Amino acid sequence: MQHISTEDLVDYMDGRVSDEGKLAIEHHLSKCSDCAELNAEIRLLVIRLQEDTTFEPPAELVQWGVSLFQPLLQPSTGGKLRKLIATLVFDTFDRPVLAGVRRVGAPPRQLLFRAGDVDVDVRIESMEANDRITLVGQVLSTTAKFFDNTPVKLESHGVVRYRTMTNLVGEFSFDEVPKDTYHLSVDLPEGQITLFCVHRGNS
């Protein structure tokens, strides 16, 4: 028995064969288990190849991922500001909701980030009415000192959108800013602490 070539099978899958050729291939596939197996394998392979483009992330998202390297991994050189990444150590969203507690609207979200001996406490309140958030926080040290008069920046899509300074006890506030994905950075004498994705656009 003459087996079907891979080329003919691929043409058959693409609908590039005549009606007569299609019937002949289908007849052969119903009789020949080797060709039926090859057909199934090639078909699955082609599907996997074809569907791969549907998993392509948007170019700007890939660029965001690529740009992460700059602040996080590049070794600091003399004179340049040292960059520190803060890790999330507590998030109220990860805590179970109290049973039986009734509420209206989303509760404020409380997050605690840590970088070395500096803690940054952040509270985010969402205002559903105007689709904005208020973000308040405090920069704290494990030592007794307060980080007063310290620049704090809120950045989205690679641009600094809002700036403020901490008060005497290290508190800062960004009132009613539009919902977006924000990275927050605090410029300390020891270096710049970055809190990645302190708020995500749709949360």
Place this chain on the structure above:
Amino acid sequence: MSSTKYKSLGDPEIISLCLKGDPQAWEALILRYRRLIYSIPVRFSFSAADCSDVFQAVCLRLIEHLGELKDDTKVSSWLITTTTRQCIHVRAQKHRESSTDDEFDEPADPGHSVEEIRIQSQEQQNVREAVDQLPDRCRQLVEMLYFDTRNPSYELIAQTMQMPVASVGPTRARCLEKLRAVLRRQGIR
């Protein structure tokens, strides 16, 4: 080092270069795994915004854990596990946000479909890695035929590959055979 060179490097070499502060190595790593990472929230049927959130979170985790992954030859497995966990986390958050006290909601989907997503993601990644192992000309043809979002015609492919239009079909069949052979050598069918 050219971007083609990075493409031919294994994960341990690329991670080692990242840890030495090479930004092009990090770019190569993100480009290598971008579709794998993004495919998992897509398979979870997340919105575009949630897919982006998951992608960002996983990129951050990857950069944080590079030191632990430097000897790992299977970064893809780590990424599948990490991305799947992140998706489960996001799904649980969404579930909590949308539920009210008056509802008695079922917990988010049980693990069965999650396992299927993991298997499908791994299989898809195996095919991507097999394509990377094809001879250059075959890889270029497969990429143009299947990965190019512009959907180039046979005529354009023939022109780019400097081959007669009539040769595209037979060459494609030979390349698919080679791809199948690469997967079979790895015990994947």
